[in-house]
Amino acid sequence: MSEGMARFSLDEKVVETLLDPQNKVIMVIGGPDTGKTTLVEELASLFSAQFRVGVVDADIGQSHIGPPTTIAWAPVRGKFSGWEKIKCEDMYFVGTTSPSGNLLPVVTGTKIICDIARQKVDKVIIDTTGMIRGGAGKILKICKIEVVKPQVVLALEREDELSSILRAFKGMRTPLILRISISSKVSQKPYLHRVSYRRRKFREYFKDAQRIVLLRNKLGMRDIRPGVSLYNRLISLKSEEGRDLALGIIDKEEEGGQLSIYTPLDASRKIAAIVLGRVRVDLEGRELP
Ligand SMILES: Nc1ncnc2c1ncn2[C@@H]1O[C@H](COP(=O)(O)OP(=O)(O)OP(=O)(O)O)[C@@H](O)[C@H]1O
Ligand SMILES: [Mg+2]
Structure with a gap:
């Protein structure tokens, strides 16, 4: 297991690639409950020891930085030690808690917020929604990658559910696509848990x-x-x-x-x-x- 990545066992080469200063923007994609946010937390911890880090939360449903319905970013000052310790710096209002029927604002907002973040920090980590299925999920993720242009895409895949998204970038120099295996410790969040999480976030806001x-x-x-x-x-x-x-x-x-x-x-x-x-x-x- 690599130092600084307590919950994921990434091989040394992957860690080296992630730590390369040229690989500034890293996007995490995967279906629902695949460990995307947990991976983002681990990366934020790993990077914050040596870089100025920003996290972009493009998950408009299970949001961690801004309230649900928004895409938001926060700089990580010092060592990353939890979402409650970092503060939203800018946000973009999408207006829905799921990208369905509202794909363009999700792509637009992710681009706007990433552009702001990348000017202020050395490493930008992007968390995304779990919407990867069907024509809409596929076009959402492909367009997001095309417009944001991350240097690295970390793909959390169970079987081959991301293949039609990732195939769009086959043979291209960027993004570099790294498949990460999903931890056996990942647990599923029931629908009602998601609703009550949003309720708590709105109420706090x-x-x-x-x-x-x-x-x-x-x-x-x-x-x-x-x-x-x-x-x-x-x-x-x-x-x-x-x-x-x-x-x-x-x-x-x-x-x-x-x-x-x-x-x-x-x-x-x-x-x-x-x-x-x-x-x-x-x-x-x-x-x-
Ligand atoms: N590598 C891991 N080791 C231990 N627990 C994990 C790991 N990855 C994820 N989990 C647990 O599994 C659950 C789901 O993980 P997480 O919220 O990161 O998934 P997600 O893909 O971001 O979900 P969502 O679709 O809601 O955004 C969480 O309770 C998390 O603590
Ligand atoms: Mg998540």
């Missing part, structure tokens, strides 16, 4: 939320699910530069187009636009139909 009021006709607006009630819609609050500053939950729309919103964002921040997500949640983090 909104625990100190305050009510702010925005004038609807003064704002830029994008709605990814037009026609659905505004009430309890999860939204993103965007700066003039187009950055997603924070999420909010619409409380109500009052007369005169005043939108009342719960958000942890400092009320003094200027909000230029909002993005209305597909998800509806309450302040307890419950996802509503």
Whole structure:
């Protein structure tokens, strides 16, 4: 077992490749419950001894850095010692908890957040969703790899479920594709565990939320699910530069187009636009139909 990789036995050559400073961006892919996030944790520990490390969390469902529905990154300062110790620096709001029906924002957000991270650190590790199956999963992962251009793709494969994704890059100089075997200790997360995990993340995110009021006709607006009630819609609050500053939950729309919103964002921040997500949640983090 390689030093610094307690839960994966990677051979020395793989570790050497990963530690090569030229291999700056490393993307981890695999189906659900294959150990992707655990591998990202191990890599963050391994790298943080000698590099400035950033983790990009492109898993919009089981998110570890930003709230669910976002792609976010965090720098690892000092030795990586758990997700709760690292702080989200930038995020991109996708607006759904699964890439299905919303592939372009996932690819766009991963690219935007990776570009920010790679300017600030020496090693970027990207965690991804487990959506790899079917035409949508395949095109999602292929396009993500094509646009983000990681130097290395770490593929956690049970049988050959990633082969149609990886075949797209056969014969190419980059990315270098390294297949990693899945640990026998991996455990499956039941669907309800995933829902309650998201609920906890949303609840924590909104625990100190305050009510702010925005004038609807003064704002830029994008709605990814037009026609659905505004009430309890999860939204993103965007700066003039187009950055997603924070999420909010619409409380109500009052007369005169005043939108009342719960958000942890400092009320003094200027909000230029909002993005209305597909998800509806309450302040307890419950996802509503
Ligand atoms: N190498 C390992 N050794 C011991 N336990 C592991 C290992 N890899 C994963 N696990 C355990 O298996 C479970 C699933 O792992 P993990 O969350 O990393 O998978 P994932 O692919 O990121 O899942 P998801 O599809 O939810 O993103 C976790 O409880 C984790 O602690
Ligand atoms: Mg994961």
